[in-house]
């Protein structure tokens with residue numbers, strides 16, 4: 001399902017102009033990272049995808065649905081959104097109930113709900129915690145519950161707002177494998193992140209935001225080598241990319257493996 005954002009401008013009631021004419025097309029099955037400094041407008045942008053916010057000007061289409069014409073409940077059939085803070089999202093007494101809430105609310109049949117809950121528990125490694133109260137879990141696992149509860153809704157589009165913040169290495173690796181699995185399943189995945197290595201290693205397309213606008217939009221290689229523009233929004237390229245640039249490698253590298261390959265080619269040239 002395609003996402004079409006046309007000349008989107010958004011002003012909060014207090015007058016803050018958080019988005020200034022953002023236009024983006026995101027095709028079905030794309031894996032997209034959104035990066036940029038605090039206050040750049042990333043969360044404001046993605047909250048337009050499920051109708052939590054509506055454009056002040058411009059429009060947002062999810063498939064053929066204009067978000068101004070559909071309720072948040074209806075848009076939840078198409079877009080799952082994992083909040084920046086899981087505590088804004090969790091409210092039931094057990095992990096399994098929390099995960100079942102979304103698909104139940106979407107009116108899926110009982111067997112499908114059971115299958116989806118098991119799949120989400122499995123993907124997030126939460127099987128053994130299914131009967132626990134989410135609030136008895138560590139913040140790391142609470143985040144996983146928030147992720148699982150969105151996975152179980154089986155929407156074509158999933159949005160993760162800073163999933164890696166405050167997560168340990170094991171949890172970050174788990175998130176990376178969940179995103180890879182979603183890609184295999186043909187889902188569209190948008191992820192806001194401040195973790196530039198996570199961005200470089202897991203996403204094909206990178207959108208850079210600053211001051212409510214899109215500053216850069218392209219492949220990770222195209223975008224992460226542009227040190228000067230990234231600096232405008234206080235983003236440093238990954239260390240490995242900077243090392244490659246300093247060494248004068250002719251191509252931009254985003255991961256250690258790409259660095260090694262490019263370095264080897266230079267040595268043998």
Ligand SMILES: Nc1ncnc2c1ncn2[C@@H]1O[C@H](COP(=O)(O)OP(=O)(O)OP(=O)(O)O)[C@@H](O)[C@H]1O
Pocket residue numbers: 012013014016017018036037038039040041042043044045084
């Ligand atoms: N509820 C709100 N009311 C008024 N202004 C807001 C509100 N939420 C965000 N803003 C302002 O809108 C701008 C964009 O904020 P937004 O939360 O979208 O940024 P962000 O890129 O997600 O930042 P962060 O990386 O800190 O999460 C900022 O200037 C912010 O202060």
Ligand SMILES: [Mg+2]
Pocket residue numbers: 042043044084161
């Ligand atoms: Mg945010």
